[in-house]
Amino acid sequence: MSRRAADPPQAHDPSPRTSELDSTAQFSRHRATIHRPRTVTRPLPFFHPTRASFALHHPSAKEEIEGRPHARWSSRASRKHRYSRRPICIAHPSAEKMEGAIPEGPLQEGFSLLEQRVRHTEDQVKVHLAWDLSFWIAVVFVLGSAAWIINGFFLFLPLLNIGTDSFTASAWSAFAGGTLFEVGSYLMYVEALNAGHEELFAPALWELVAHGSGTVSDPPSPDSQSDTAEKGLTGAERGRRTFKFRWIGIGSWRELGFLACFVQMLAATVFWVSTITGIPNVISGLPEDPPTAITDVFFWTPQVIGGTGFIISSLLLMIEVQKKWWLPNLRSMGWHIGFWNLVGAVGFTLCGALGYGSLASSGENYQSVLSTFWGSWAFMIGSVIQLWESLWRESPAQ
Incomplete structure (x- = not known):
């Protein structure tokens, strides 16, 4: 077919994304x-x-x-x-x-x-999880959410007069959480960019590692029948159409999944700035008496912009699995993942928005820290559901 394999089916073209053929x-x-x-x-x-x-x-x-x-x-x-x-x-x-x-x-x-790829008559655990990009995306977000929860404890417990305030520990845990979210968001973008060609991830990663280390060896094959990193037809048709795994590029802006993942990657990058500027001594005087203008621009504003991007991305991912944009799909794991990520995104956005007045008002500081705390737990719930989703094949009941 002349249609690109990465495009979804259209009304005039009923073919979903394709993958390498069996014998x-x-x-x-x-x-x-x-x-x-x-x-x-x-x-x-x-x-x-x-x-x-x-x-x-x-x-x-x-x-x-x-x-x-x-x-x-x-x-x-x-x-x-x-x-x-x-x-x-x-x-x-x-x-x-x-x-x-x-x-x-x-x-x-x-x-x-x-x-x-048609669903089987029963649920099946995925094979070759070590080379499954979706699985590692979920793992990274679980670890990132855990880092943010630890950060929330460091910030919130002192407000309850439990434990001592540790700005250094909270700053570095926030940096770890922001970095993991950045990595996970980038992998989501790569996953969406190569949608329908996931079997190419293992050879592409192996090639990247081999070039980085200066060694050359045969790449692992998650599928014993996939001995070449190409898409195409069997027999004489093999090799007519090829697809190279992309680590960067632009997909279709009319693809809801790609747009959501692209927005999330941009949002995570902006949000990451606030975790870098929050490291001790990057902004002098933080957190007790920092310069107001510098703190607002480089610490709180990236949280607001990044959190808003997370909200948009979560909404798009929820809409993607719905039959209508206004009708929730409570039977879809993807919808619940998007919902809990939306709750977490709202929490992170409120943290930045309330942070502008946190030095002048103890009440705003309390709510800002609390928003990070419950937002982190919401992200953890969404990440755990995403991890569960990545382990299984499609269920016929969905």
Whole structure:
């Protein structure tokens, strides 16, 4: 197909993101055909569809799809590598009226062979988690949230007359949390940039490490059938279309998932500035008697701007899994992840907004510190749910 694999399915093009094919023999045993999508969900009019439902036709193995006439696709599940891989045929609209058997070749007129990741009939734990980018994103955010919770204890307990104030410990724990959030947000951006090509992460990372160390060796293969870092068709079609894993670049601005991840990366970068300027001796006199203008510009304002970016990103990620922009999807783990991250983002934004008057008002200082504390716990809840999501394949109940 001429369409870029990184783009989501359109109303006129029912193919979701593709991945490297299994062997031709496996295809011949398990071939299925889907036609134009029965339903396409587009929560916001300007953006690409985020969900689609297809009708399946499997003439040689009807028992495999009995009671399950549809294949469902969602942009988040695809980006998070939550679909198991299975080869099928896609029937082009121009070939929908064709009669007779499906062509035997890997690619015949009116048909294109690709690997459609369709959910299995039961939940499955992901394999090769060591090379799963979504898993490491979740791990980094769990560690980052833990660092922020520790920071909250260092700041909040002295206000309750429990323990002693330790500005150095709170500053460095905040820097650790901000750094981990920056790393996690960048990996989210990389994940969205390479959506549908997650099997290329391991070879790309191995190549990056090998070049950095000056050694050359064969990259590990998470999939024994993936002996090349390319996307394409089996047989003669292999090599016609290739995709190189990208560590930086620009994706589609009409893709809700990519836009949300890009905004989050920018927000985390701005927020990170406040954790750097909060390190002891970077701003003289902080926290007792710092210069007001410098503190407001370089310490509190990045928290407000970064926190606002987190709010926007969380809202976009929630909308991505909804059928309509105003209708919550309480059955989706992705929605709950976005919701708790939204709560955490509000807390971090309030921390910066209330921080402007924290030196003049003990009440504002108390609420500013408290906002960081409960915001950190909200981020932890969202991160733990995200970690759980990264362990499992898509559930048929979702």
